[in-house]
Amino acid sequence: MKHQEVRLHGQATDSIEYYVTVASAEAYRSYFYEVSGASLRIFSPGNELIIDAEGLSHRGNGGSFCEYMFGVEQPLADLIKEEVRNRLVMFGASSRNDGSLLFSNRTDGYEEYDRVFLEGNAVHNYFFFIFGSVSGPLQDQQEEILRLAGKDLKRFPFVGEGDDGRLVEELLPLLGHRSALYLIKLINTKHKRYRDTFRELYHAHQNIPDPEFARLVQLAEDLGIDSYQQERIRIDVMYKHAANRPIVDEYKNILVDCKLKGRMGATESARLTRLKTLSVRSKIPSALFYALDEVLKPELLVSTQEQDYLSETRQILEGIFLHERQIDARIDREDLVQLLKAKRRAVENRDYAFEQMLLEAAKACDEKVRDGADVFLVENFSRIITYFDLFDSTSEHINQLAFMDKIRFSEELVRSLLNNKKEFDTLGKDLFDDLFFTGILQNRYLGQFGRRKLLALRKGLTAIEEGRLTLQGMQRLISDICRQEEQFNMLLTHTKERIRNFYSRYGTPSEQQMLLAEVVRETGLNGTVDDELLNKLFRRVVHHVQMEELYLHNLLPRVVAGNNRALRDDFLNNSGLDRFYVEELEREYFEYNGLDMELLSRLNEN
Template sequence: MHQELRLHGHIDDSIEYYVTVAAHQAEGCHFYERDDEVLRIFSPGNEVRLDRTGLRHWGNGGTFCEYMYGIDQPLPDLLKREVKNRLVMYGASYRDNGELEFCDDTSERIPYDTIFEEGHAISNCFFFVTGSIYGALKTQQEGLLCLLGKVLKRTPYVAANDDARLVDELFGLLGHKSHFYLIRLLNKKHQAYAELFRNLYFKYRTIPDEEYENLTVLAQRLGISDHQQKRIRIAVMYAHRDNRMVVDEYRDILVDCHLRGTISRQENARLTRLKTLATRNKIPPALFDPLEENLKYDKLVDQEQDYIAETREILSGLLLNRLRLDQAITRDDMVRLLEAKRLAMNNRDYLFDQILLETSKACDEMVFAGADVASVEKLSSIIDYFEHYERSVTEINNLAFMVGVRIEEPVLRGLQRSCKALDRLDQGLFDRLLFKDLLSNKFLGFYGRRKVLILRQALRQGWSVDAMIDALQNVSRDENLYGRLLGIVKEQLRIKYARAVTWQDRSALRDEVAAILVCQDGEKEPFPEQIFYDVMVNVEKEFFYLQELLPRIIRDSDIALREDFLINSGLDRFYIEELENSYLLRHGLDERVLSAVRKSTDGRD
């Protein structure tokens, strides 16, 4: 059995350290020395120094931390789902052919800002070993990587900050004469920011303005950079169970496609659905961007569609000097370009934007060489139309899929301007581009559909902004109330009622729900009977699905049964998937038991 000694302290009001030394006879180990300026952790041939501004190391070992969004994850690690941690060995680098090589120069000084910028924003570990490896430093490093590398990349104890179990796991791989030294550094300011954001995000998901202001004030007081704030927020949002499941599934699909070198229409439809789910759950696009960039999503979609060929043909008119510019791109051409843009966004086809970028570059080069500047002005006009479309897509999707989205006057005025701009090209173009696909989306929920239909009617009939705000906010209030009633009803049913609820029980339950609302926020106004009725009906449908249908669907992989319930129940498909995920988690089942059923359903979207 080995023993462990621990040393804990603070460098200043920002940096906290935990040092753990493990050995078979650790009680006689003298491993540190401290004066007013420097803390030394040392053993024969190895040393780490912590001073006011940074860390200096000599000897063997390395640094490791949990991967977080904001760290560029190497492709080999990204392709292995079991890899959780970043590991950097001192003196290691990659050759041009991708092979790892070591050198004997392992000493380096690293400022604390760099440690928490290049590694994890909150917690990073350093280690070295004596007694079980010998030879030149590069030989020691190669040996340590062979002994500990696989475990360090995969162990969950790094993220859990469980140094006792981490050291126990690693020490068991070393010889009985070994001494293992672990130094964990914590950034207390980043940790405080992360804890406040976690509490707010897990409570609200959409953080109220006044609460977000408190978060901003804390960041300013602690001197946390905007970049670190963003990294921490993204990491916290990714850590939310619902978000993690979506992002991990997105990654798994991209990994499979990357390894195969191609992406099918069914898989592309699944990725699009997950992006829509991300919008609903307020998952930031930044969680997906590194995956798409590292796994080369744009290279997987390599079949040039008809709309891409048409886009090339139309934009090439800007580059032909012999044509008059007003003939090069006509109004009909602009409509066709917008239709092509719609298809490209639906198919997540980045080739469209690449063609536009290439055309823009070519126009700039022509003007620089002396051509008429009107070609650039014409291209700017085209880009303006694309921006009208893209902004409208974003805002309308937020309205459709995000619960509790703010109804803001500038957004609605912007939609009015975009609608007028596109309809000047072709009457009804805005409606065709923005609403046709959305209203046929199977994942559009009941309240989201109501908001979209109101917005569509308002834009068609030229409502005032105030009228639009009133109508949309009424639906949002009903949506929020439905969500609150659903949560309260399910909790009351869980703790007080049997599975079957009589009409007498329902009346009592309604009174209990009203009393709870009064206790929570003093709400004394009676809530609409129809919303309570909808909640009760949908809860019964939910119980029926979870108790009767879902076990059969899992057992038989019954695609038709699941799809029939999704169509006829009227329940939100995203909500059904959340129920399924909770069911799988509660029964200890792997999510892959439903993946084939879900993919088949998504393939028909």
């Protein structure tokens, strides 16, 4: 269908930009607008939309739509459909208990810009109405528009790109040849500038260098963007990165499948745990997973049998918060230690019932205080939450140190960990080590450099307390290991590339020295790394490459052919290669050879 388009562009405020597009067979006859002071009125018979300095008012048919992003409420019906990308709101529509829509003739309303970009997309949001192909009461018009275009509007992949021309091209034919489409795009230019800057830095570095990150912080401050909107935008950019999106989508798909089945088995739980491990290494923000967990509620899908640590936690909380007023309910040191150990086990098991139990206790506490109980109930609960916050902060930093490379390990972070350790030491001498080191040092996915960093941190914190090491010395020690990790990875990448393209033999010392010289020249490490350290790292690289070739060309085919888990486990335990790296090799091997990925999943589960 041939059509005409008329476009109007302007600024509503210094941070809100608008594009108005009217499209129809005869757009110039359909296009009506008027300017009154600082307001712009777009209208057709029965419909109008007014843009002013504070927000946007609407009357008539139509609605709004935007691309889903973190912070946009996403109903379960949309979440379980992988192809649904966009949020669609029809004016005057509301949801019934069964999920169906109820339409009303009361479609007028007013939306402030802050609310539009908070509840909708942080950068682009669309409003629309139509004229010509729908008639009758407004509720009938809305239902007809939804029938004609709703399914496609929720699935268009280019909404987030802000491509108005493509939107009109795809949307107008759905509405009928007599329709005139009025499309209004609102852009928060400050959010867009922040997003574009962060996206450029993230795609270039992923782990953004300190000077660039400081520039980003200053930009947000100059633009007046609050921390929540910054977080939304950063999460959206990181989610859309090609390396991150598959992990989050797979996490969602497993949860959706469990939701539809009404249960979660051991296999699904193991896979979700592995995806969380991968997400830590990839620096995928945990808020993405929390948003999915909030909607899909995996805690309702696990076995109803309560773990022992949950029973202990329930007993403590009931004794403290769900008691008669005359009973002394002050929490003591042993209670806190028991609760912290229970929290650690809940985190290890991804057990959401623990957090649910805390929420129930908090609610009971609030209700009792509201009904006249002593406020010391709140003080008791606050003490628990304070230690849990310390636990979360410490656990996050130590896990990042263990599983990520190129982290920012600053003197301030050392000081923070040291202060946290002192708080936990007041509860028990060995509690800090038990909570944060014992379990993670037994993690199968902890790599060689991650283990070195953790051991150095554990010894270093004690050395600082004993006066044998300074904060600056601790920071330099960890940073040196981080640099060695980065240098090792750089040498490994370039060495494999040289071997793949130029070298078939590198077994003798002379061949290895020649290879090292070329790799050092390519990487620019010459003169920047001590020769002894460089040779030590390169010997490890050569061993790594030899083990990798042995596994790919000799052992892995035998593992696959005979489902030989014992042979695989022996290699993982004795090769010196990180388990995560080996599993990535296996995945690439299976994909390259077109093998059944289910077999690979079974190998990983065991």
